[in-house]
Amino acid sequence: MISKDTICAVATPPGIGGIAIVRLSGPDAFAIADRCFRGKAALATVPTHTIHYGKFYDGPQLIDTVTASVFRAPHSYTGEDVVEFGCHGGPLVTQQILNALITAGARHAEPGEFTKRAFLNGKLDLTQVEAVADLIHAQTIPGAQAAARQLVGGLTRRLQQLRQQLIDIAGLLELELDFAEEDIELIDRETVIQQLNAVHHICSELADSVVAAEILRGGYVVGIVGYPNAGKSSLLNALLGKQRAIVSDLPGTTRDYIEEVLFLDGMSIKLVDTAGLRDKPADRIELEGIELAHSILQQSNLVLVLNDASLGFDHSNSLLAALQQRYPQSRYLLVHNKLDLIPDPPSAFPSNGSVQTLGISARTGQGLGQLKRTLATIAKEDSQRVTDGLINERQATLLAAAARSLAAAIDALRAGLSNEFVAVEVREALNAIGKITGEVYTDEVLQAIFSRFCIGK
Numbered sequence: 001m002i003s004k005d006t007i008c009a010v011a012t013p014p015g016i017g018g019i020a021i022v023r024l025s026g027p028d029a030f031a032i033a034d035r036c037f038r039g040k041a042a043l044a045t046v047p048t049h050t051i052h053y054g055k056f057y058d059g060p061q062l063i064d065t066v067t068a069s070v071f072r073a074p075h076s077y078t079g080e081d082v083v084e085f086g087c088h089g090g091p092l093v094t095q096q097i098l099n100a101l102i103t104a105g106a107r108h109a110e111p112g113e114f115t116k117r118a119f120l121n122g123k124l125d126l127t128q129v130e131a132v133a134d135l136i137h138a139q140t141i142p143g144a145q146a147a148a149r150q151l152v153g154g155l156t157r158r159l160q161q162l163r164q165q166l167i168d169i170a171g172l173l174e175l176e177l178d179f180a181e182e183d184i185e186l187i188d189r190e191t192v193i194q195q196l197n198a199v200h201h202i203c204s205e206l207a208d209s210v211v212a213a214e215i216l217r218g219g220y221v222v223g224i225v226g227y228p229n230a231g232k233s234s235l236l237n238a239l240l241g242k243q244r245a246i247v248s249d250l251p252g253t254t255r256d257y258i259e260e261v262l263f264l265d266g267m268s269i270k271l272v273d274t275a276g277l278r279d280k281p282a283d284r285i286e287l288e289g290i291e292l293a294h295s296i297l298q299q300s301n302l303v304l305v306l307n308d309a310s311l312g313f314d315h316s317n318s319l320l321a322a323l324q325q326r327y328p329q330s331r332y333l334l335v336h337n338k339l340d341l342i343p344d345p346p347s348a349f350p351s352n353g354s355v356q357t358l359g360i361s362a363r364t365g366q367g368l369g370q371l372k373r374t375l376a377t378i379a380k381e382d383s384q385r386v387t388d389g390l391i392n393e394r395q396a397t398l399l400a401a402a403a404r405s406l407a408a409a410i411d412a413l414r415a416g417l418s419n420e421f422v423a424v425e426v427r428e429a430l431n432a433i434g435k436i437t438g439e440v441y442t443d444e445v446l447q448a449i450f451s452r453f454c455i456g457k
């Protein structure tokens with residue numbers, strides 16, 4: 001794609017810093033830059049991938065001393081001619097540089113427009129574009145690392161392999177159709193079923209990894225629930241090491257929910273303290289809080305059921321069982337609180353059914369270290385399935401669609417249907433995978449993806 005416009009934007013965050021970078025990209029990048037930049041040589045004449053020191057002017061007015069990094073098409077981020085000016089990091093400096101570039105013939109870039117040009121010029125595919133956004137917005141170290149792998153093409157390569165396998169299979173199926181009259185068999189149906197099964201398996205696995213990817217992207221959500229007065233808010237405060245939530249001996253203290261992020265071992269753990277669950281709330285507000293607590297439970301990766309052990313180790317068992325029945329997908333952890341009130345508490349607790357169990361005292365801090373380690377381990381376990389990249393909802397939906405088409409293709413083969421039917425399904429799957437990388441795309445898809453970007457990226 002050849003853009004007519006040359007675009008510019010500040011690529012560094014707003015505010016004051018040591019340096020800032022102003023990016024300029026497009027067919028007239030060098031001409032426009034040379035209208036403002038005075039160095040030893042005109043930027044239009046210097047080799048690609050070189051840096052030049054000089055003065056930056058707006059007409060006769062000196063703005064700053066700058067460095068100009070020169071990248072010639074196609075060897076740049078956007079695939080176009082690019083100049084990046086490194087200037088002093090004040091908002092008035094960058095604003096004047098932008099104004100000068102616009103006077104000299106450039107226009108303001110839209111959010112994500114540099115990356116959009118990179119995509120349209122074939123420098124990045126859509127999964128890599130999405131990785132750029134994920135890398136910038138990453139909340140966890142493993143999330144950032146997975147996005148980096150996706151950026152260098154981890155997911156692209158994986159999807160290309162799948163595509164190639166499917167193209168080969170579809171080709172054979174269609175070729176055999178041409179010989180249908182002669183009754184020549186080119187393919188062994190069992191082998192094709194096995195190959196399709198293998199691709200189907202990978203597509204479903206990748207689609208399922210969206211849950212793990214969301215954990216790496218947004219953090220691991222731990223919903224703290226229990227009966228009123230179990231000490232949920234005390235636990236939140238103890239884990240955070242600060243008085244964040246109101247604690248009192250009145251049951252029904254917490255009515256809203258309170259969300260805070262804790263960083264444990266490179267993982268971001270989102271703790272949500274909720275209103276105590278009881279059947280007969282004191283008033284309408286507490287009832288609303290309980291309903292909110294249920295909506296938090298639906299979004300939680302882990303449900304931490306906090307039990308007031310001074311009322312018995314089995315005091316919350318019926319609550320736990322009821323929650324497990326209502327939210328069977330969730331993972332649970334049972335934590336006995338207020339061990340300080342119990343003479344000779346056991347040092348370890350057997351699991352409750354399949355539910356891992358720990359003991360703590362939010363008041364004395366006993367057992368909190370072990371609880372933190374357990375939370376980090378569980379969050380890591382649940383996010384471990386992420387390998388080549390961070391699958392997002394868009395990609396997961398397309399992968400699931402591909403898996404459905406492949407299942408239909410396998411069924412058609414098993415039922416002995418003509419190759420025609422099988423090939424149609426395989427082509428459908430190919431189409432879905434093509435949309436993931438952007439081999440097939442629509443303007444709406446691009447719009448949705450690039451709206452997540454900031455200006456200058």
Ligand SMILES: Nc1nc2c(ncn2[C@@H]2O[C@H](COP(=O)(O)OP(=O)(O)OP(=O)(O)O)[C@@H](O)[C@H]2O)c(=O)[nH]1
Pocket residue numbers: 226227228229230231232233234235246247248249250251252253254255274275276277337338339340341360361362363364
């Ligand atoms: N002895 C002792 N008391 C505790 C402990 N944790 C909490 N408490 C007390 O238990 C009472 C209730 O604590 P909260 O943290 O407000 O309990 P909650 O579960 O948030 O209660 P609601 O918000 O009403 O659902 C307070 O008086 C706390 O001081 C503990 O480990 N040991």
Ligand SMILES: [Mg+2]
Pocket residue numbers: 232233234245246247253254274275276
């Ligand atoms: Mg509370």
